[in-house]
Structures are given as C-alpha cells and as structure tokens.
Amino acid sequence: MFAVLKTGGKQYKVQAGDILRVEKLDCVAGDKIQFNEILMVGGETLTVGVPLVAGAAVQAEVIEQIKGPKVIHYVKRRRKHSSQRTKGHRQHLTLLRVTDVMASGGDKSDVKAATGTADARRAAHNNAAAPAAAAPAKAKAAAKPVAAKAAVKPKAAKAAATEE
Structure with missing residues (x-):
C-alpha cells in the first residue's frame, strides 16, 4: 500500500519502511508523528482525494533533525560596480522512517500530528498575543x-x- 502525502509545500509518494527527508518539523528524534494531509491512497483500490482523502493518514518515526547539502549562491555584476558576493545555505530537514500507511481510521489515532516549524511559531505567537491585550x-x-x-x-x- 502506498500514499501520496503533502508536507512543507511538497508531495511525497511513500510506503511503509521508506526513509524521507522533509522540511523541518517541530519534533525531536524518537517521536512518532502522523501526516493527515493525504492526497491519494493506493493498493488494492486507488482512492484519490478531493483534495484530501478523509480519514487517511501516514505514521512515521523521527530519526533525526539534519541539515541538507550546502548550496552556494554566487552573484557577480559585470563591468560597472564590479562587485561579487558568495553566500552558502544549508536547509534544515527532518529525517523520517514511515511506519504505517492507513487508508482509514487516521483521525481516531492518538499519534501527534506533524506540524512544521512555521506552524509551531505561528501557534506560539497566537498564544503570546493573549497577554499582549494589556499592551x-x-x-x-x-x-x-x-x-x-x-x-x-x-x-x-x-x-x-x-x-x-
């Protein structure tokens, strides 16, 4: 059985046992997480979501938080100004091992939902806004x-x- 899940603005086709590198998630190594945004589930029958498959989920175990390969960004302006700049970037990623693909019953499980770091920051900001009413x-x-x-x-x- 396989599933197509959406996380970090990207789509991944996964099945049990796969190892994924996804955009950084708000979790630590050893956590069990669940992806609820499933676009398609395949196996004996193919189920395509409109836009999501209701009740479907993919559970995974976090292996570790890693950084991706270094990407070099080089800028050179020809002739005038004769300036150049080199910048490097390493993307923060989360390494996962897919443990289970569920076609139904994902909404009833007790596993923590996978959230990105941007979602976690947004939630923390909304919680901090309540004391700001006195501001x-x-x-x-x-x-x-x-x-x-x-x-x-x-x-x-x-x-x-x-x-x-």
Whole structure:
C-alpha cells in the first residue's frame, strides 16, 4: 500500500519502511508523528482525494533533525560596480522512517500530528498575543510623557530666540 502525502509545500509518494527527508518539523528524534494531509491512497483500490482523502493518514518515526547539502549562491555584476558576493545555505530537514500507511481510521489515532516549524511559531505567537491585550494600556501611559516633551520644545525654542 502506498500514499501520496503533502508536507512543507511538497508531495511525497511513500510506503511503509521508506526513509524521507522533509522540511523541518517541530519534533525531536524518537517521536512518532502522523501526516493527515493525504492526497491519494493506493493498493488494492486507488482512492484519490478531493483534495484530501478523509480519514487517511501516514505514521512515521523521527530519526533525526539534519541539515541538507550546502548550496552556494554566487552573484557577480559585470563591468560597472564590479562587485561579487558568495553566500552558502544549508536547509534544515527532518529525517523520517514511515511506519504505517492507513487508508482509514487516521483521525481516531492518538499519534501527534506533524506540524512544521512555521506552524509551531505561528501557534506560539497566537498564544503570546493573549497577554499582549494589556499592551494598549501601557501604550497610552507612554504617550502622555511624549506629549509633555513636545510641549517643552517650543519653550526651549523661545529661549534660544531671545538669547540671539
């Protein structure tokens, strides 16, 4: 049985036992995670989702967090300005071993859903926004001294004008 799953903006065709390198996920080595965005499940019968297959899931075990190969970005401007720049980049990846492909019942399992680091940051930001509701009161308190400083400036300007 195989499945086509979507994660990190990419699609992967997987079956039990496969090892995948996907965009970094918010998990640690040894965690069991589950992908719920399944686009197609194949085997004895082929099921294509519209856009997702309901109840289908792929479970995997995290092997480790790794970095991909170094990609060199070289920029050279010809003739004028004669500048050049070399930059390197190594993408953060998660290495996974697919343990199970489920055509149904994935929504009832107790395995943690796979989330990317961007999703984790967004969730943390939304949780931190609740205490920020008190921030407008602080902003109003800070606005009053600024207005007082603005009132001081014209007096200083008049004093400077009389000294001349």
